[in-house]
Amino acid sequence: MSEVILFNTKEELTNIVGNYAIVTVIVNQEQMSVTRINDDVYVFESKCPHFDHPMKDAKVSPAGKVTCTWHNYQFDLNSGKESETRCRSMKTKKAYYNENGQLLVQL
Numbered sequence: 001m002s003e004v005i006l007f008n009t010k011e012e013l014t015n016i017v018g019n020y021a022i023v024t025v026i027v028n029q030e031q032m033s034v035t036r037i038n039d040d041v042y043v044f045e046s047k048c049p050h051f052d053h054p055m056k057d058a059k060v061s062p063a064g065k066v067t068c069t070w071h072n073y074q075f076d077l078n079s080g081k082e083s084e085t086r087c088r089s090m091k092t093k094k095a096y097y098n099e100n101g102q103l104l105v106q107l
């Protein structure tokens, strides 16, 4: 299992990823989306599993869901499951802080 540093500090994260905002990052040559709900960080696919719409346009809710703006499919940010199972689940990655305060993502 490998991991990559997403942000060097929590401050760097909060400066770049606003609360409920979605930012696209490149990790290991792969585009991923990062969002934040207060202190909880979620990493997921950069394109919608339904029809590849960019997830940077999606809307994040306080309940931990992300809704694609094209056909309004809604995905759980933890499990990636679409609310009505209308398409495959969104791929999600686990993000966590190490002992140095860096935010890592598991590949």
Ligand code: FES
Binding pocket: 048, 049, 050, 051, 052, 053, 068, 069, 070, 071, 072, 073
């Ligand atoms: S492309 Fe995202 S819901 Fe259809």
